[in-house]
Amino acid sequence: MNPAVLIASVYVFALAAFLGYQVISRVPPLLHTPLMSATNAISGISLIGSLVLAGAVHYPLGAHILGFVAVTTATINVVGGFGITDRMLKMFGNRKPEASAAKKEAVQ
Amino acid sequence: MSLTSYFMEATYLVASILFILSLKMMSHPETARRGMFLAEGGMLAAIVGTLVGTQIVTWVWIIAGLTLGSLIGAWMAVSVPMTAMPQRTALSHAFGALAAALVGIGEFVVKASEMGTVTRGALGFEVMLGALTTTGSLIAAGKLQGVIAGKPVQFRGQNAVNLIIALGMVTSFALFWIHPEAVSFFYTMLGLAFVFGVMLVIPIGSADMPVVMSLLNSYAGLAAAATGFVLGNNVLIIAGTLDGFSGFILSVLMCKAMNRSITNVLFGGFGAVIAEASSANAGGVMREISIDDAAMQLAFANRVVFVPGYGLATAQAQHACRELGELLEARGVSVKYAIHPVAGRMPGHMNVLLAEANVPYSSLYEMEQINPEFPSTDVAVVIGANDVVNPDARDNPKSLIAGMPILEVDRAKSVIVLKRGQGRGFSGLENPLFFKSCTTMLYGDAKSSLSHLAQGVQHV
Numbered sequence: 001m002n003p004a005v006l007i008a009s010v011y012v013f014a015l016a017a018f019l020g021y022q023v024i025s026r027v028p029p030l031l032h033t034p035l036m037s038a039t040n041a042i043s044g045i046s047l048i049g050s051l052v053l054a055g056a057v058h059y060p061l062g063a064h065i066l067g068f069v070a071v072t073t074a075t076i077n078v079v080g081g082f083g084i085t086d087r088m089l090k091m092f093g094n095r096k097p098e099a100s101a102a103k104k105e106a107v108q
Numbered sequence: 109m110s111l112t113s114y115f116m117e118a119t120y121l122v123a124s125i126l127f128i129l130s131l132k133m134m135s136h137p138e139t140a141r142r143g144m145f146l147a148e149g150g151m152l153a154a155i156v157g158t159l160v161g162t163q164i165v166t167w168v169w170i171i172a173g174l175t176l177g178s179l180i181g182a183w184m185a186v187s188v189p190m191t192a193m194p195q196r197t198a199l200s201h202a203f204g205a206l207a208a209a210l211v212g213i214g215e216f217v218v219k220a221s222e223m224g225t226v227t228r229g230a231l232g233f234e235v236m237l238g239a240l241t242t243t244g245s246l247i248a249a250g251k252l253q254g255v256i257a258g259k260p261v262q263f264r265g266q267n268a269v270n271l272i273i274a275l276g277m278v279t280s281f282a283l284f285w286i287h288p289e290a291v292s293f294f295y296t297m298l299g300l301a302f303v304f305g306v307m308l309v310i311p312i313g314s315a316d317m318p319v320v321m322s323l324l325n326s327y328a329g330l331a332a333a334a335t336g337f338v339l340g341n342n343v344l345i346i347a348g349t350l351d352g353f354s355g356f357i358l359s360v361l362m363c364k365a366m367n368r369s370i371t372n373v374l375f376g377g378f379g380a381v382i383a384e385a386s387s388a389n390a391g392g393v394m395r396e397i398s399i400d401d402a403a404m405q406l407a408f409a410n411r412v413v414f415v416p417g418y419g420l421a422t423a424q425a426q427h428a429c430r431e432l433g434e435l436l437e438a439r440g441v442s443v444k445y446a447i448h449p450v451a452g453r454m455p456g457h458m459n460v461l462l463a464e465a466n467v468p469y470s471s472l473y474e475m476e477q478i479n480p481e482f483p484s485t486d487v488a489v490v491i492g493a494n495d496v497v498n499p500d501a502r503d504n505p506k507s508l509i510a511g512m513p514i515l516e517v518d519r520a521k522s523v524i525v526l527k528r529g530q531g532r533g534f535s536g537l538e539n540p541l542f543f544k545s546c547t548t549m550l551y552g553d554a555k556s557s558l559s560h561l562a563q564g565v566q567h568v
Contacts, residue, residue: 002224005340006226009336009337009340009342009345012342012345012346013333013337013345013349016333016345016346016349016350016353017349017352017353019128019350020131020349020350020352020353020354021353021357023128023131023132023134023135023350024131024350024353024354024357025357026132026135027131027134027135028135028136028137028474029361029447029449029455029456029459029474030137030447030456030459030469030472030474031134031137031140031456031459032358032361032454032455032456032459033193033197033454033455033456033457033459033460034134034140034456034460035131035134035354035358035455035456036197036321036322036325036354036355036358036454036455036456037193037197037200038130038131038134038144038147039131039325039329039350039351039354039355040197040200040201040204040325040328040351041147041151042127042130042131042147042151042347042350042351043204043328043329043332043347043348043350043351044151044204044207045123045127045151045154045332045343045344045347045348046204046207046208046211046332046335046344046348047151047155047207048154048155048157048158048341048343048344049207049208049211049335049339049341049344050173050207050210050211051155051158051159051162051164051170052158052162052339053210053211053214053215053218054166054169054170054173055162055164055165055166055167055169055170056162056163056164056165057163057164057165058218059214059218060217060218062217063214063217063218064166064169065169066210066211066213066214066217067169067170067173067210067211067214068169068170068172068173069173069206069210070173070206070207070210070211070214071169071170071173071174071177071207072172072173072176072177072180073177073203073204073206073207073210074177074203074204074207075173075174075176075177075178075181076177076180076181076184076200076203077181077200077203077204077207078151078177078181079177079178079181079182079185080180080181080182080184080185080196080200081181081200082144082147082148082151082185083181083182083184083185083186084184084185084188084193084196085144086141086144086185087185088190088193088460088463089137089140089141089144090141091460091463091464091466092137092140092141092463092469093137093138093141
C-alpha cells in the first residue's frame with residue numbers, strides 16, 4: 001500500500017468513525033436490537049472481499065474454497081440480517097393500537 | 109483504470125452513502141424500515157459492481173456460496189423467534205467475523221510475499237480480531253441458546269492464563285509483522301486468537317450478555333474495517349467502522365446501565381462472586397396477594413406501569429401482558445411500560461419482544477422518562493424483573509450493584525411483583541423492594557398469572 005492510499009484510507013476510517021458516532025448516538029434505545037442486526041447486515045459487505053477471493057483470476061484452489069466459505073457466511077449475514085431487521089421494524093410500524101385491535105377482532 | 113473499475117468504484121460510493129443514510133433513518137421507528145431498503149439497495153449495488161468490476165474467472169464457488177448463504181439466511185430470517193434474537197445476533201457476529209478472518213487468510217496465502225508493512229499489519233489485525241470474535245461469538249450464542257451452561261466458567265489463575273494467551277497472540281502478531289517469511293507465526297497467531305475468543309467469553313455470566321454482545325459486535329465490525337485496509341477498499345472501511353462504532357457505543361451504554369466498567373465485565377466474573385452480601389434492611393415479610401385482589405387493584409387504578417424483565421420473556425408472557433394492558437386501557441386506565449436498558453439479553457431486546465406482542469411503541473418508556481412518573485403511579489406491576497428494580501442499588505452503597513441506575517418502582521403507591529417463587533434472582537441478591545409495605549407478591553408462572561389477572565379484570 002503506498003503512503004498516499006494509506007493516508008486516504010485513514011481519513012476515510014476517521015471520518016466514518018466520527019459520522020458513525022454522530023448518527024448512531026441518535027438511535028433511540030427502542031431500536032437498539034434492530035440497529036445491531038442492521039449494522040451486522042451492513043458489515044456483511046465483506047461479502048465483496050469474499051467474492052474476489054472465491055472467483056478472481058490467478059488465485060489457487062485453496063483460496064477459492066476459503067472464499068466460498070466466506071461468501072456463504074457473509075451472504076447468510078446479509079440476507080438473514082436484512083430479513084430479520086425488516087421483520088422487527090415491521091412490528092414497530094403499527095402505531096395505532098385501536099386499529100390493530102379492531103383488525104384482530106374482525107379476524108376472529 | 110478501465111471503465112468497469114470506475115463503475116465498481118461508483119457503486120461503492122453509492123453503497124457507502126446509502127448505508128449512512130439508512131442508519132440516520134434508524135433514529136425513528138417511522139422511517140427506520142424505509143432506511144433499511146436503502147441499505148439493501150446499496151448492498152445489491154456493491155455486489156453487482158464487484159462482479160462487473162473484478163476479473164472473475166470461476167463462477168462456480170461464487171454461485172454456490174451465494175445460493176447456500178441466501179438459503180440459510182432466508183431460513184433464519186423467517187424462522188427465528190424474537191426471543192431467540194440474541195442467539196441469532198451472536199451467531200451472525202460469528203459469521204461476519206469468520207468471513208473477515210477467511211478473507212484475511214486467503215489474502216495471506218495468495219500474496220503474503222508482496223505485501224507492504226502496513227498491509228501486513230492490517231491483515232494481522234483483521235485475522236486476529238476475526239478469529240477471536242468467531243469463537244467468542246459462538247460461545248456466546250451457545251450460552252444464550254442453553255447449549256453451553258450459562259453459568260460463568262471460572263478457575264484459579266484464569267486471568268493469568270488469559271494474559272499469557274493474549275501475550276502469545278500479540279507476540280506472534282508482532283513476529284509475523286517483522287518476519288513475513290516465517291509462516292508459522294501467522295498460524296500460531298490464528299490458533300491463539302481462536303483460543304482467546306473462547307477464554308474471553310466463558311467466564312461471563314448470562315446477565316452480562318448485553319455488554320458482551322455489543323463488544324463482539326464492535327470487534328466484528330472492526331475486523332471488517334481492517335479487511336478494507338488490506339484490500340484498499342473504502343466501502344469496507346466505512347461499513348466496518350460504522351458497525352464497529354455502533355457496537356462500541358452500545359457497549360458503553362450497557363455498561364452505564366449496569367454501572368460497571370468493561371474491564372469489570374470481562375475480568376470480574378460477576379455471577380460467580382456473590383459474596384454473602386446481605387442488604388441492610390433484608391428480612392421482614394413478603395406479603396402475598398390473591399389474583400382477585402390484584403385484579404381489583406389494577407381495575408380501579410388510574411395509572412398502571414408494567415415493568416417487564418427477562419422473566420417475562422422466558423415465560424413467553426408478552427402476549428398475555430399486552431392483553432391485560434389492553435383490557436385495562438379499555439377501562440380507562442393509563443397503561444405504560446417501563447423498559448430498563450439491560451432488560452433482556454441484548455440491547456433493546458425487551459422493546460422487540462413487546463412490539464412483537466403488538467404493544468404500540470408509544471407506550472414503551474425508557475428509564476429516564478418513566479422514573480419521575482412512579483410517584484404518581486397507582487400500581488407498578490413487576491414481571492420477572494429483579495435487579496433492575498432493586499432499591500439497594502440506589503440506597504445501599506455496600507450493595508454489589510450499588511450505583512446501578514434502577515427503575516424506581518418503590519416510589520409507586522403500590523407494587524405487585526409477579527415472581528415464580530420466593531427465591532432470589534439470578535444475581536442472588538436480596539431485594540428489599542419485596543419486603544416493603546407497599547409491595548405485594550403474586551407467585552406463579554408469569555404467563556398464567558397474567559392471563560388469570562386479565563380474566564379477573566374482565567369480571568370486575
